[in-house]
Amino acid sequence: MGMKRRWLGNSVSYIYLTILAAVATFPLLWIISSSFKSPGEMVGSPLSFFPKEPTLLYYDRVLNVLNFDVNIVNSIIVALSATFISIVISALAAYGIVRFFPRVGKVMTRVLITTYLFPPILLAIPYSILITKVQLANSLVGLVITYLSFSIPYAVWLMIGFFRTVPLEIEEAARVDGANKLMVFYRIALPVVAPGIVAVAVYTFINAWNEFLFSLILINSTGKMPVSVALYSLTGAEILDWGEMMAASVLVILPSVIFFLIIQNKIAGGLTQGSVK
Amino acid sequence: MKRYRRLLQTNATGMYFILPAILVVVLLLIYPILSSLYFSFTTKHLIRPQVKFIGFENYISILTNPDFYVAFANSIKWTIVSITGQLLVGFTAALALNRIPKLKGLYRTLLIIPWAFPVIVIAISWKWILNGVSGFIPNILVNIGATDELVQFFANPDLVFWTVVAVNIWFGAPLFMVNVLSALQTIPAEQYEAAQIDGASSFQSFWHITLRHVRVVIGLLLVLRTIWIFNNFELVYLLTGGGPADLTMTLPIFAYNTGWGLKQLGVASAITVLLLIFLLCVCFLYFKLLDKWEKEDEM
Known part of the structure; x- marks a missing residue:
């Protein structure tokens, strides 16, 4: 039975x-x-x-006539810069919270969720005004700055979970040997959580690669567009060329899917496995 | 013990570690939001330079605009229906994945793929698949005799809302699935064995053991996804632009159209501030419930 x-x-x-x-x-x-x-x-x-x-007709047209390769390079530059800056700032912050302010851990989690609450469209309005004011409209630098707003809170949140797993004893041993705090962080704690950080970095890269709203609002020349908005501009043509859209879509999505599947085990469960509790 | 304390006590140097992150939060989140709050009381325009302080006028004009209530109702309906669908599909998929003896990894990998889709590619691929002329689904429906004509998923007023919801469920269910699955895997098998010995039915085990273990995770996911779906601009905008006839007009699209279509950034700011206030209330209630559950779990 x-x-x-x-x-x-x-x-x-x-x-x-x-x-x-x-x-x-x-x-x-x-x-x-x-x-x-x-x-x-x-x-x-x-x-x-x-x-x-x-x-391969559409791929040829997308790359050689529409110059989509320029947009791909833009996206790589923006996503890599945003990822690098986010990871450095977030790793320091997550380590700082876990080691020096352990009591506020739960409060911090809630604060980070609250930042997630801010509607991107709410941020889009002041960003479009402020980024123009500092002469960074229609530039990749401006885009990178706005990406930090969503990548850093999320990366800190995930990394708090990783740094909690580092035993205090091994850091203590290094302290006795006279290493200062930054060296303890860099030489002892960081290597322990490195695999997790690589996963967060890849995830940050994917999110930056996929971003759409801020690029739509801040970038207006084709040569500066990242892939998401360049792809969107194809949908506004008078006669829609589905073939070109398909080829461009494949070029945009393949890096996302491949990277995502590589890190899925590290990231996917991590949302609830410890980083939150 | 003393040495541990020495390591923890030096909070001043600890501040240097978190300072850059705090700067980012202040400069990129708090300051812009405060400036948005300020703009919401002004005549801020996308192009015209002069700005006048007008008190609550923007808020009054929004709250007396019937279009706002249409968008608000759509947003609520779209959030509730989408999140229910995502939870049901994601939760049942997690239960199924958790019990199968083989191929778990393969199915998990395949099911997770929608999560990696950039939103613009979600929009383009579904618009292509559902395209009313040469789309795969309308054509196959005619081919198997389910419909007489090619179904216009994005133009038919009875279907468009549900089409967008279905795409959202397709995209969001994997996140529920993966996180519920990892929670399910932490339930000790002995609990089920003990329940079986005590003569519990499988429904009773499900209710008292399974659901009880995963409810905090599900609660948290519901908070995060409610926020995300309610705030989401791109998915609906790229699929339908809010149309036809405002049937899929949600608050973020309404704000975008006001800000960049009508160029009234002041009014648009006021809409997004109302959006945020509403979400803060919803989250407050959620957190109350989560706190209660977490306390019960600790007991």
Whole structure:
């Protein structure tokens, strides 16, 4: 009886998960497939999954006519800079909170959640005014600055969980040997949590790469646009070229998905595993 | 013990560690929000330079504007329906993943993929899949005989809201799934065995053991996702732009249109301030509930 019920429950679970997996992965597979279809097939056979005459036509147009490579470089510059600055500031802050202000840990968590509360659209208005005022409108530097507003609170939050796992004893030993606080942090604590920090860095990079609203508001020339807004500008064309949009979408999403799958085990559970409690 | 205390007591140097982060929070979060609050009492315009202080006039004009209430109602409906859907799909997927003996990692990886999608790609790919001319889903529905004509998911007033909600569930369910799954995996197996020996039904075990263990995680996820969905501008804006006929007009889009469409940044600031006040109230209630649950868990 018990065996039979378990078997039934497992079968239902497998069927359910298979359906969900199909729904979850279909859009990715479909845009990849569409990006290789010929223009005729794109509209003519909307149900065929494998392109009959695979073509690189759209990729060629996106990179060589629309100069999407410039936007890709912009995005890499912005995302890397935002990630580097965020990680340095957040690692210091998370370590500082855990080691020197342990009592405020819970309060800090709530404060960080509160910063998450601020609607991006609420920040967008003052940012558009302030960034213009300091002459950074339509520049990648301005964009990097605004990205810190969402990446740092989140990174601090995740890293507090990591630094809690560093035993005080090993730091104490180094202190006895005369190392100062910054050296203890850099030489002892940081290496212990390094794998976690790499994961947070990758996650920060993905979020910066995917960001849309601030770029929409702050950047107005095609040559300065990061990929998200450059891709959006394709949707405003008078005659929509779905093929180009598909090829550009694939170029934008592949780094995201690949990086995300690499770090999924570190980040995905981390939200609730300890960083919050 | 003494040595530990010495390490902890030197809070002054500890301040240097958190100072840069505090600076960022002050300069990039607190200061902009205060300036937004200030703009909300002025005639701040996107292009015109002169600014006049006008007290509560912006707030009055918003609160007497029927469009505001349409957007507010849409926002609430969109948040509640989306979050319920995300929770149901994510929670059931986590339960299923937790019980299967094989392929757990593979299914988890496949199911998590929507989470990595940039919002602009979510919009473009679903608009392509649901496209009313050569989209996959409208065509396959005709092909299998489910509908006579190609369904216009984004133009049909009866469908557009639910279409956007479905896309949001597709995108948000994995976050629930993964976090609930990691909470489920921390439940000790002995508790279920003990319950079985005591003659508890599987529903009773589910209610008293499973749900009790994951409710704090779910509560926290509900807080975070409520905020995210309620605040979310991009997803709906990129899928529908708020249309057709304002059927998917939410507060953030309403604020954006007022600020960048009508160029009235002062009024737009006031809308976003109201948005924030509303969210603060919702979060306050959530935190009360979470505190109660956490205390019960500790007992």
